Amino acid sequence: MSGIRTLSTITLLWLVCGLAASQTDVADGEAIYTRDCLACHMADGRGVPGMNPPLTGSPWVSGPADSLAGFVLTGGFGPEILMARFDYLSDAELAALLMYIRAEFVGIDEPISADSIAAVRSQLP
Ligand code: HEC
Numbered sequence: 001m002s003g004i005r006t007l008s009t010i011t012l013l014w015l016v017c018g019l020a021a022s023q024t025d026v027a028d029g030e031a032i033y034t035r036d037c038l039a040c041h042m043a044d045g046r047g048v049p050g051m052n053p054p055l056t057g058s059p060w061v062s063g064p065a066d067s068l069a070g071f072v073l074t075g076g077f078g079p080e081i082l083m084a085r086f087d088y089l090s091d092a093e094l095a096a097l098l099m100y101i102r103a104e105f106v107g108i109d110e111p112i113s114a115d116s117i118a119a120v121r122s123q124l125p
Pocket of ligand 1: 097
């Protein structure tokens, strides 16, 4: 009896650990947006008129993914940086974030690889 209980406890632990691991392996673009972008660009991506531009319909968001990655990594390329730099995000996190904002705000549903973000990052000064 206690053998069965031990076995099911182990199975449960294994399941819980497996779930936790799979959640950290795949970066959650929506969670990153909520943490890092929502305060200025708003949950619906419409921004704040006169302060923070909308991401809905933005040519940066609907344009080439590499340019968008460069914008977010540098905070707008400069020389005058109006947005924060988000270069502390990992390649996988930024890829997930950009896929989220493109799907959500301009209706582009395309994969973006962490490798392509790494390539953009390596080109930046
Ligand atoms: C502190 C406020 C603030 C935060 C936080 C912020 N932004 Fe911005 N964002 C701005 C401002 C201001 C601009 C205009 C900057 C410019 O034109 O150089 C901008 C511009 C942009 C643009 C270009 C939009 C356009 O069409 O001109 C994109 C894309 C963008 N932000 C994405 C993001 C993402 C993704 C995040 C989260 C990682 C984020 N922003 C977080 C304030 C913010």
